[in-house]
Amino acid sequence: MELALQKHIAEKLELEVVPGMSEEAFIFMIQQRVKFLLDTDKDLLFSHLYRLDIDAAKINAVLRLTHLIKPEEGLALLIFERQVERFRTKQKFKQDPIEGWDSW
Numbered sequence: 001m002e003l004a005l006q007k008h009i010a011e012k013l014e015l016e017v018v019p020g021m022s023e024e025a026f027i028f029m030i031q032q033r034v035k036f037l038l039d040t041d042k043d044l045l046f047s048h049l050y051r052l053d054i055d056a057a058k059i060n061a062v063l064r065l066t067h068l069i070k071p072e073e074g075l076a077l078l079i080f081e082r083q084v085e086r087f088r089t090k091q092k093f094k095q096d097p098i099e100g101w102d103s104w
Contacts (some may be wrong), residue, residue: 009083012052031076038072049075054082072084 001023012015015029049059055078062074072090 005084005087008087009080011077012083013048027076027080033070034075035072038075045075049079052082053078053086056077057070078096 001021003017003019006021006026007017009015009026013033014029015033018025018029021029032082034045037048039057046059059075061072062069062078065074071102
């Protein structure tokens with residue numbers, strides 16, 4: 001897993017960056033954070049999901065399929081996939097700083 005990608009996701013989720021961590025281990029770390037929030041502060045979790053721009057239909061599908069997948073596992077995958085998508089989009093459309101913008 002790219003360190004820049006890991007840092008991007010970790011920053012958004014308030015997780016600790018562990019260089020060289022596998023994708024599976026990183027998703028598990030996200031899962032543990034989701035599980036903690038499910039148990040302690042669901043409102044904050046759903047606020048995070050909203051701010052991360054995760055499709056509500058996908059969230060609802062994960063929450064309906066609890067007989068197939070644990071909610072924290074499904075939500076962690078949604079978070080990871082969305083953050084990867086956002087990171088790739090930012091890289092693809094990255095713009096150089098606008099000259100003179102800092103002088104305002």
